[in-house]
Amino acid sequence: MAFAVSKRNAIMAFLVTLLLVVSVPLSSSTLQQDFMQCLVDNSDISFPITASFFSPDQNATLFKEELESTAQNLRYLTPSNPKPVFIFEPLYETHVQAAVVCAKKLQLHLRVRSGGHDYEGLSFVSENETPFVIVDLSKLRQIDVDLDSNSAWAHAGATIGEVYYRIQEKSQTHGFPAGLCSSLGVGGHLVGGAYGSMMRKFGLGADNVLDARIVDANGKILDRAAMGEDVFWAIRGGGGGSFGVILAWKIKLVPVPAIVTVFTVTKTLEQDGTKVLYKWQQVADKLDEDLFIRVIIQTAGKTTKTGNRTISTSYQGQFLGDSNRLLQVMQKSFPELGLTKKDCVEMSWIKSVMYIAGFPNSAAPEALLDGKSLFKNHFKAKSDFVKEPIPVEGLEGLWKKLLQEDSPLTIWNPYGGMMARIAESEIPFPHRNGTLFKIQWLTTWSDGKASEAKHMKWMREMYSYMEKYVSKNPRAAYVNYRDLDLGVNEEESDAREWGSKYFKGNFERLVKIKGEFDPENLFRHEQSIPTKIG
Ligand SMILES: Cc1cc2nc3c(=O)[nH]c(=O)nc-3n(C[C@H](O)[C@H](O)[C@H](O)COP(=O)(O)OP(=O)(O)OC[C@H]3O[C@@H](n4cnc5c(N)ncnc54)[C@H](O)[C@@H]3O)c2cc1C
Numbered sequence: 001m002a003f004a005v006s007k008r009n010a011i012m013a014f015l016v017t018l019l020l021v022v023s024v025p026l027s028s029s030t031l032q033q034d035f036m037q038c039l040v041d042n043s044d045i046s047f048p049i050t051a052s053f054f055s056p057d058q059n060a061t062l063f064k065e066e067l068e069s070t071a072q073n074l075r076y077l078t079p080s081n082p083k084p085v086f087i088f089e090p091l092y093e094t095h096v097q098a099a100v101v102c103a104k105k106l107q108l109h110l111r112v113r114s115g116g117h118d119y120e121g122l123s124f125v126s127e128n129e130t131p132f133v134i135v136d137l138s139k140l141r142q143i144d145v146d147l148d149s150n151s152a153w154a155h156a157g158a159t160i161g162e163v164y165y166r167i168q169e170k171s172q173t174h175g176f177p178a179g180l181c182s183s184l185g186v187g188g189h190l191v192g193g194a195y196g197s198m199m200r201k202f203g204l205g206a207d208n209v210l211d212a213r214i215v216d217a218n219g220k221i222l223d224r225a226a227m228g229e230d231v232f233w234a235i236r237g238g239g240g241g242s243f244g245v246i247l248a249w250k251i252k253l254v255p256v257p258a259i260v261t262v263f264t265v266t267k268t269l270e271q272d273g274t275k276v277l278y279k280w281q282q283v284a285d286k287l288d289e290d291l292f293i294r295v296i297i298q299t300a301g302k303t304t305k306t307g308n309r310t311i312s313t314s315y316q317g318q319f320l321g322d323s324n325r326l327l328q329v330m331q332k333s334f335p336e337l338g339l340t341k342k343d344c345v346e347m348s349w350i351k352s353v354m355y356i357a358g359f360p361n362s363a364a365p366e367a368l369l370d371g372k373s374l375f376k377n378h379f380k381a382k383s384d385f386v387k388e389p390i391p392v393e394g395l396e397g398l399w400k401k402l403l404q405e406d407s408p409l410t411i412w413n414p415y416g417g418m419m420a421r422i423a424e425s426e427i428p429f430p431h432r433n434g435t436l437f438k439i440q441w442l443t444t445w446s447d448g449k450a451s452e453a454k455h456m457k458w459m460r461e462m463y464s465y466m467e468k469y470v471s472k473n474p475r476a477a478y479v480n481y482r483d484l485d486l487g488v489n490e491e492e493s494d495a496r497e498w499g500s501k502y503f504k505g506n507f508e509r510l511v512k513i514k515g516e517f518d519p520e521n522l523f524r525h526e527q528s529i530p531t532k533i534g
Pocket residue numbers: 072111112113114115116117118119122123124137156178179180181183184185186187188189191192193194195196239240241242244245246247375480481525
């Protein structure tokens with residue numbers, strides 16, 4: 001290091017004093033100063049410490065910008081949501097280690113944020129435990145792709161879009177099977193499973209993790225060998241914020257063809273939408289594994305006095321091959337969709353990723369480096385897994401529900417293929433063989449608190465209507481579609497409830513590992529894995 005330790009400490013002490021003098025001595029700034037001093041005492045690297053902190057006392061505008069930067073669900077950015085005392089943005093892994101040590105020492109409640117996409121804002125809001133601070137990993141985003149070993153190390157603060165970009169930069173025939181939305185943070189995404197358009201061929205992102213680096217509750221960095229196979233199992237699907245701070249993942253690359261075909265075909269109810277969807281439910285999990293067809297279902301048209309708003313079902317496909325073979329596959333397995341050559345667009349894998357992520361066709365791959373979300377609003381979401389096709393009358397009832405809501409959206413993702421061949425206990429993500437597809441339920445709005453109660457009520461009623469058509473005992477859910485309606489840890493019986501929905505029989509093993517690895521429950525939130533269950 002350039003500075004001797006004592007000299008560095010003197011400089012830090014000076015900076016800290018400077019801060020004391022220039023800022024209003026609120027209790028929050030005292031907390032920040034204690035934390036900064038602790039970081040200096042516990043970190044080897046000299047760094048512009050003030051520039052890594054964002055607090056309302058320092059610069060309220062900048063603090064707000066940083067807080068909102070990656071926060072995806074605006075429902076958690078209203079004035080009434082508690083705000084962190086400060087945001088700390090580590091530049092080096094050692095800063096993360098020191099932050100964990102200091103949060104523990106000062107008993108400051110910690111939230112960790114990578115990409116900020118948590119559905120319930122758990123990475124940037126703590127509703128019940130205050131004061132709290134955010135450690136935001138957005139400046140730890142290095143990605144190293146190594147084709148020789150067919151793998152890459154990706155730091156937690158990178159987006160999944162950047163990972164895809166860095167892979168295609170080195171090879172057009174390598175890819176990675178994770179999320180569809182390019183702005184997801186690698187840190188919070190892979191820790192909950194991470195599905196995407198290649199899941200039917202290669203499984204989840206978490207199924208393709210080879211190693212990881214995690215900071216434990218003592219501030220130690222552990223790799224796979226050091227953390228042991230139990231913890232390595234738990235962090236591949238057990239959900240974010242429970243075991244430690246993931247610094248980086250080592251992922252396995254998968255082969256992709258030079259030509260990939262995409263398409264979107266839309267059917268409204270007037271175009272036999274219900275019948276086609278009924279058929280899709282029967283074939284989607286059995287199609288050729290190179291083919292992924294998800295269905296995006298929305299309301300369409302304007303509500304008028306004649307009331308002819310309809311439902312649109314858009315079949316969005318990615319095929320790992322050219323359009324000729326795709327048309328053969330479709331002719332054989334799903335002719336009802338009526339896919340034609342002119343619906344098909346051939347492109348590179350990276351362009352197909354961007355197509356599904358919602359970029360305009362003209363966007364260059366470099367747009368993936370922006371890391372910006374294409375979609376931010378107030379929303380409530382839920383998930384379901386389906387094991388038997390929903391009958392036509394069930395679908396018709398669902399259309400009635402959707403037509404009651406302003407901006408409902410539901411996305412149905414096919415399973416089968418590799419997803420059915422991986423055992424339920426292989427990683428904590430248990431939704432495998434026997435699952436036909438997963439449903440994501442969403443409703444969005446733009447007027448903040450004004451209409452929130454109405455939309456939340458609609459969502460809960462719709463979810464209750466669907467109960468008889470989806471998985472039972474438990475009614476399963478996807479942990480990366482975090483849903484606090486399923487229960488929070490304040491009630492001990494609740495943990496069993498949400499735990500079995502997200503993890504089925506894997507929950508007890510997660511609890512056991514948590515109890516051993518983080519017995520003091522340093523890493524916790526409303527739905528973190530508890531250290532024990534009664
Ligand atoms: C628009 C949108 C599209 C999505 N699309 C998909 C999809 O295609 N496939 C899919 O599987 N999921 C998808 N998701 C869900 C997504 O996988 C989860 O929201 C995921 O948790 C996001 O990770 P993040 O780092 O962006 O989130 P964050 O909000 O930063 O973190 C999520 C959780 O993980 C914790 N956490 C964050 N970083 C770390 C870390 N480094 N170590 C330990 N814990 C950490 C946080 O504290 C929080 O509890 C989507 C979500 C959105 C909003």
